[in-house]
Amino acid sequence: MIDDIKNETEKRMQKSIESLKKNLTKIRTGRANTSLLDQITLDYYGSTVPLNQVANVGIEDSRTLKITPWEKDMIQPIEKAIMSADLGLNPTTAGMIIRIPLPPLTEERRKDLIRVVKQEGEQSKISIRNIRRDSLSDIKELLTEKIIGEDDERKGQNEIQLLTDRFVDEVDKNIALKEDDLMII
Numbered sequence: 351m352i353d354d355i356k357n358e359t360e361k362r363m364q365k366s367i368e369s370l371k372k373n374l375t376k377i378r379t380g381r382a383n384t385s386l387l388d389q390i391t392l393d394y395y396g397s398t399v400p401l402n403q404v405a406n407v408g409i410e411d412s413r414t415l416k417i418t419p420w421e422k423d424m425i426q427p428i429e430k431a432i433m434s435a436d437l438g439l440n441p442t443t444a445g446m447i448i449r450i451p452l453p454p455l456t457e458e459r460r461k462d463l464i465r466v467v468k469q470e471g472e473q474s475k476i477s478i479r480n481i482r483r484d485s486l487s488d489i490k491e492l493l494t495e496k497i498i499g500e501d502d503e504r505k506g507q508n509e510i511q512l513l514t515d516r517f518v519d520e521v522d523k524n525i526a527l528k529e530d531d532l533m534i535i
Contacts, residue, residue, distance in 0.1 A: 351492055352506040359485040359510055363478050363517040370474040370521060374528045377463055377470075382409045382452055386439075387417075392431035394424070401428065410449065417441070417448040460532050467532070471525035475518055482514045 375385040390401040401407060401417070404424050410416040419425055428448060429441045441448045455463070489506045492498045498506070 351497060352489065352502060352509070355485050355488050355492075355506065356509050356513065359481055360513055362481045363513060366474050366477045366481065367517060367520055367524070369477075370470060370524055373470050374467065374524060377466060377528065377532075381412055382415050384409060384415065386437065387415065387432070387450075390431050390435045392424075392427045394427075401431065404428070405448075413452045413454075415450040415452070417450070418446060419448070422446060455532070463532050464529050467525055467528045471521050474521045478514060478517050478521070482510055485510045 375383070376389065384402075384407045387401050387407055391398045392401060392404065394404050404421070405417045405419040405428060408416050408418075417428060419428055425443055425446070425448065429443065432439055432441045432448075432450065439450050439452070441450045443449075486507060489498075489503055489510070493500065493503045
């Protein structure tokens, strides 16, 4: 019983870490990265689809993204979607290719982004602690229903706490890596 709770807790905490990593990739570091455009969607013949399903998204150089639409009619909607995504990017079109130059980050903007990164990390830690709370209450419930003994309860609580500590450390490592990434000029 406790092993099931522990396994479920670990899965949920891992999902929290994956969510953090996904959110951190959206924070731009001044270098070209195709994941900046992952959340952009546009209208394609009446349905909303992600950008990477209507065009080839690539990196031209360290500060430029290159988008090659599969249809000539999609150039305008792609530009419009990028502008309305509020990422601070200005696409330029040359024939069938859309280029997105990434402006260098100022020191002030880097500090703002680090604040955002720390907030993301704190949200992940809160999520992990909430998962711990739920798991500990499940263990207490097993104790009150006399399914497990007090020794098993204490052992289960210790295992859940060790899991929590491990995943909080992983959040801290991810945040530190992103901060270092943002400060590189």
